[in-house]
Amino acid sequence: MNIFQYPSQPEWAALQQRAAQQQAQDVEQRVQQIFEDVRLRGDAALLDYARQFDGADLAGGLRVGPEELAAAAAQVPAELQTAIRQAHANILRFHKAQVPVEERVETMPGVTCWRRAVPVQRVGLYIPGGSAPLFSTLLMLGVPARLAGCPEIVLCTPPQKDGLVNPIILFTAQLLGITIIVKAGGAQAVAALSGGTDSVPAVDKIFGPGNRYVTAAKQLATRYGVAIDMPAGPSEVLVIADESATPAFVAADLLSQAEHGPDSQVILLSDSLSMLEQTKAEVERQLRELPRAEVAAQALTESRAILLRTPEEMLYFSNQYAPEHLILAVKNPEQLAEGVTNAGSVFLGHLTPEAVGDYASGTNHTLPTNGYARNYSGVSLDSFLKKITFQRLTPEGLLSVGPVVETMAEAEGLRAHARAVTLRLEALAGGKE
Numbered sequence: 228m229n230i231f232q233y234p235s236q237p238e239w240a241a242l243q244q245r246a247a248q249q250q251a252q253d254v255e256q257r258v259q260q261i262f263e264d265v266r267l268r269g270d271a272a273l274l275d276y277a278r279q280f281d282g283a284d285l286a287g288g289l290r291v292g293p294e295e296l297a298a299a300a301a302q303v304p305a306e307l308q309t310a311i312r313q314a315h316a317n318i319l320r321f322h323k324a325q326v327p328v329e330e331r332v333e334t335m336p337g338v339t340c341w342r343r344a345v346p347v348q349r350v351g352l353y354i355p356g357g358s359a360p361l362f363s364t365l366l367m368l369g370v371p372a373r374l375a376g377c378p379e380i381v382l383c384t385p386p387q388k389d390g391l392v393n394p395i396i397l398f399t400a401q402l403l404g405i406t407i408i409v410k411a412g413g414a415q416a417v418a419a420l421s422g423g424t425d426s427v428p429a430v431d432k433i434f435g436p437g438n439r440y441v442t443a444a445k446q447l448a449t450r451y452g453v454a455i456d457m458p459a460g461p462s463e464v465l466v467i468a469d470e471s472a473t474p475a476f477v478a479a480d481l482l483s484q485a486e487h488g489p490d491s492q493v494i495l496l497s498d499s500l501s502m503l504e505q506t507k508a509e510v511e512r513q514l515r516e517l518p519r520a521e522v523a524a525q526a527l528t529e530s531r532a533i534l535l536r537t538p539e540e541m542l543y544f545s546n547q548y549a550p551e552h553l554i555l556a557v558k559n560p561e562q563l564a565e566g567v568t569n570a571g572s573v574f575l576g577h578l579t580p581e582a583v584g585d586y587a588s589g590t591n592h593t594l595p596t597n598g599y600a601r602n603y604s605g606v607s608l609d610s611f612l613k614k615i616t617f618q619r620l621t622p623e624g625l626l627s628v629g630p631v632v633e634t635m636a637e638a639e640g641l642r643a644h645a646r647a648v649t650l651r652l653e654a655l656a657g658g659k660e
């Protein structure tokens with residue numbers, strides 16, 4: 228982890244660059260090939276890629292069968308089952324509070340308009356499984372999908388080498404009542420969801436994070452008329468720490484995202500050189516104790532510790548970078564939080580590690596990365612709903628709004644629009660309605 232002291236503003240752009248951006252073109256080409264192959268060869272291509280990328284022989288088929296599903300719970304320790312149930316309850320509670328209220332609005336006398344939230348009908352949930360089976364991500368996607376009432380939920384996740392799906396993922400799927408589970412990962416899973424194959428139903432919207440192949444494939448899927456939640460790629464955290472922070476806590480927070488993958492990115496900002504130096508030393512010390520030290524160490528080669536002058540300057544840097552996660556490890560986090568304009572999710576104070584949002588506090592951990600926090604929100608109940616507007620006019624309503632429409636339509640030169648109103652107004656005048 229390199230320390231940069233008081234970089235000038237023109238130097239900021241390089242420090243804010245994501246490592247993943249540099250290889251984007253190679254990945255896009257590869258993903259395009261995979262996509263075309265799956266759309267052409269369907270299940271046969273999925274089976275080949277499972278062998279090539281996941282080392283799995285799926286002779287038994289691409290779908291998880293009832294026996295595999297039923298056998299899962301017995302392999303999940305009771306303590307973990309209880310923890311998953313608690314996280315499920317918290318996530319459900321937070322997302323339930325997002326249920327929209329259907330309100331009828333009378334814009335003019337007799338003109339009533341309303342908006343109804345309707346679930347996206349067919350959704351695909353991608354659950355990463357490459358280097359770690361992220362069953363927590365299934366809670367983050369499955370809870371809002373079920374709450375929204377999506378009638379068809381298709382889960383895709385890479386198979387283990389033995390051709391089975393991780394039992395904790397299956398246990399979580401059962402808890403959520405999800406039964407269509409496909410053993411496919413990476414770009415090939417996204418391609419299958421976007422066009423359908425014999426084993427994979429096509430969906431209307433694809434959700435879920437993943438590595439750079441998954442993220443690039445989701446973007447490609449939009450060209451085929453499929454919606455996506457957002458580009459949620461390699462994990463990131465930016466920590467703003469002042470001298471009140473505890474270096475060991477900050478180091479643990481940085482490492483918690485670095486351990487996700489070699490392309491994760493972590494950034495530390497401080498107005499105290501001593502805080503940067505102590506945290507760097509802590510990172511090196513704690514790194515040695517991690518089972519995924521190699522992965523985290525690789526991510527740390529692209530990480531930065533940056534000395535800036537004031538809390539305002541640190542916030543300005545962070546808003547420009549637009550991190551997926553922002554930790555405010557400062558004396559007065561509430562005040563600093565007021566100024567946050569670009570971030571996926573924000574963690575306030577010294578006792579709020581980012582890890583609680585990853586698992587169990589209740590907020591969603593599927594968040595925009597790679598600077599997309601500038602223009603996207605994280606996944607929420609809303610992501611699984613479409614809002615359809617409705618309206619109905621009474622005779623009084625037609626009399627009040629009709630002339631407005633006639634005038635505007637004539638001014639736009641759209642006579643048929645005007646006539647659609649005029650004919651009805653004449654009918655009303657003639658007593659036909």
Ligand SMILES: NC(=O)c1ccc[n+]([C@@H]2O[C@H](COP(=O)([O-])OP(=O)(O)OC[C@H]3O[C@@H](n4cnc5c(N)ncnc54)[C@H](O)[C@@H]3O)[C@@H](O)[C@H]2O)c1
Pocket residue numbers: 257276280281354355356357358359361364385411412413414415436437438439440441459460461462487488491551592593594595596
């Ligand atoms: N942004 C978020 O909200 C969020 C949440 C959780 C996880 N994540 C991120 O998700 C990612 C999970 O990545 P992962 O790799 O562990 O699992 P993954 O499931 O995303 O990817 C595994 C798949 O990648 C494909 N793949 C691997 N190497 C390939 C290659 N050379 N060419 C083509 N395809 C290849 C394979 O098909 C494999 O099945 C991490 O980067 C993590 O940081 C992000």
Ligand SMILES: N[C@H](CO)Cc1c[nH]c[nH+]1
Pocket residue numbers: 361363364461462463484487551585586592593594
């Ligand atoms: N930090 C990840 C989102 O970037 C989510 C996650 C899953 N498990 C642990 N963490």
Ligand SMILES: [Zn+2]
Pocket residue numbers: 462483484487585
């Ligand atoms: Zn995490």
